[in-house]
Amino acid sequence: MFAILLLHSRFSLIYSPFPKNGILIVTYSIIETGSKQYRVSAGDRLEIERLAVEAGQAVTFDRVLLVNNEGKLAVGSPTVANASVVADVVEHIRGEKKIAFKMKRRKGYRKTIGHRQELTVVKIKEIKT
DSSP states (O other), X not given: OOOEEEEOTTSOXXXXXXXXXXXXXXXXXXXXXXXXXXXXXXXXXXXXXOOSSOTTOEEEEOOEEEEEETTEEEEOSSSOTTOEEEEEEEEEEEOOOEEEEEEETTTTEEEEEEEOOEEEEEEEEEEEO
């Protein structure tokens, strides 16, 4: 018996004491929320668009586009039937400030507008298929 360490696409180490044929297979899914797609697996923390859910509550994402369950790939058209991702809402935060600066040369016109996106931090608990 041997252990294998691989570098995950998010640059965190994954440890598995029982790899399959020397290759580590991770269960993951692709979900859609806030018109964006995210690749998630159990234990991941995500910053997504603000959800109308209190901190500490569970949220279920039903819009699952793809599920890879230990090598068995299920692709939806557009979503995978009977698949969902359960997550806990950790906190609500605001993103970093983005600056929009407008200027017209030689006219004395300068306008600065800032924007901070409202975000929700969620931690993925499990992927149900």
